[in-house]
Structure formats: C-alpha cells, structure tokens
Amino acid sequence: MAQQQEGTGRRRRSRQETEHDLLDAALRLLRRDGVLAGINLREVAKEAGVNHGQIYQYFGTRQTLLRAAIAHLVEHDFLDRDSHWDQPFVERRRAMWRAALSKPDVVRLEALLALDDDPGFDLFPDLPRTRAALHRDTEDGSLPPDADGLVMHAMTASTYLGYCIFRDAIARALDISPEDLDRRSQPVFDQMLSALTQAPGDAEPS
Numbered sequence: 001m002a003q004q005q006e007g008t009g010r011r012r013r014s015r016q017e018t019e020h021d022l023l024d025a026a027l028r029l030l031r032r033d034g035v036l037a038g039i040n041l042r043e044v045a046k047e048a049g050v051n052h053g054q055i056y057q058y059f060g061t062r063q064t065l066l067r068a069a070i071a072h073l074v075e076h077d078f079l080d081r082d083s084h085w086d087q088p089f090v091e092r093r094r095a096m097w098r099a100a101l102s103k104p105d106v107v108r109l110e111a112l113l114a115l116d117d118d119p120g121f122d123l124f125p126d127l128p129r130t131r132a133a134l135h136r137d138t139e140d141g142s143l144p145p146d147a148d149g150l151v152m153h154a155m156t157a158s159t160y161l162g163y164c165i166f167r168d169a170i171a172r173a174l175d176i177s178p179e180d181l182d183r184r185s186q187p188v189f190d191q192m193l194s195a196l197t198q199a200p201g202d203a204e205p206s
Contacts, residue, residue: 018048018054019068021048022055023068025045025048028047030109031105039062039065039066040062044065069109073105088140089134090142090197092133093160093193094193096156100163104164110161130150134153137149145199152196
C-alpha cells in the first residue's frame, strides 16, 4: 500500500524514487544551464520538489551527486561489457567513440568532476580489464609490440571526450551541422586509430 504524507493525502516517495527524481533534476539543470553553471544541491532539490535536507542526506556533496548521475545514465549502456573486452583495440575505441556520442551528458558530468578535481572520480574504472586487453592486443598483433598501449588508450579517450564537449562549438565554428561534423569526424578518428596500430616498418613510403 502506498504511503501517504500525514494531513496532505499525497503519496510519500520512497528513497529510490526520491533519488531518481533528484538525479533527473540534476540532469535537467545541467542541460538547461550548461556545464560551467555547475550544480547547486539546493537548486537540484528545489527542481525535484524535494526537501533540501534529503539531498544532503542521500548524496552529501555535489561530487557524490554527479557520480551517482553518471551511474544513472550508464545504467542501460548499449555496450556489451563482456564481448567489448574480446574485441581488438581499434574496435574497442570505435565502440567508445559511439558510446560517448550517444551519452553526451555522461561526458559533461565527467568534465565537471574532473574540473572539480574530485578524488572520488575514476575516469577509467575498468583499468585492470583494459590492461589485460592491451596485453592481449600486443600478443596477437593488434598493436605493435613496442606500443605504449595505456597512453594510446588515454589519448584516444581524450579525443572522443574532448570532441563530445566541444562538438557543438566546433560545428558552429566550421559552419556545418553537428550531424555533418559527426559524419566527417568518424572516418578521421578511424584514420587516427589505424596510424596508431601500424608498426613503424609497415608505414607506406612518402
């Protein structure tokens, strides 16, 4: 039976519903005001119609709220997390490019946490699996034997993360639509990946 607030006849939200409403409110404010406006916990509570004391009780800090919002957004990630790690380096990075473009709010939230220098923010939470996959890549020839796989992983991540953050501004500067920019950027990213995975001796003569 649904709980009722005393004297009001209104149903009392469960903790899970309240947290969900707070996360949705945080995302609405982020989309409305932009990354640089930041996230204010009291404003989020007001937007969600929740007593401001509850947001501090549930999340405590802005950083905790943002980390929870990221988890909320990637809850239904299209990546198959198991088969993803079975793919070679290039295919994994292409998949992450598509994932970033499909969830730009995740990238914006990660940017906020990085700008906040939040010690609880982990940009590469699957790093042990990344290391294992990179080792396999060098063993099976997907990467050159002397490749600095971890830095290649980091630099390609910087590319798609930065692209998502600056995508609309780049499109405006180039006077093209964001969709046209996406269409033209994907093959360029593929060329970058191909260059990274090519052994020096395999390079075509100029």
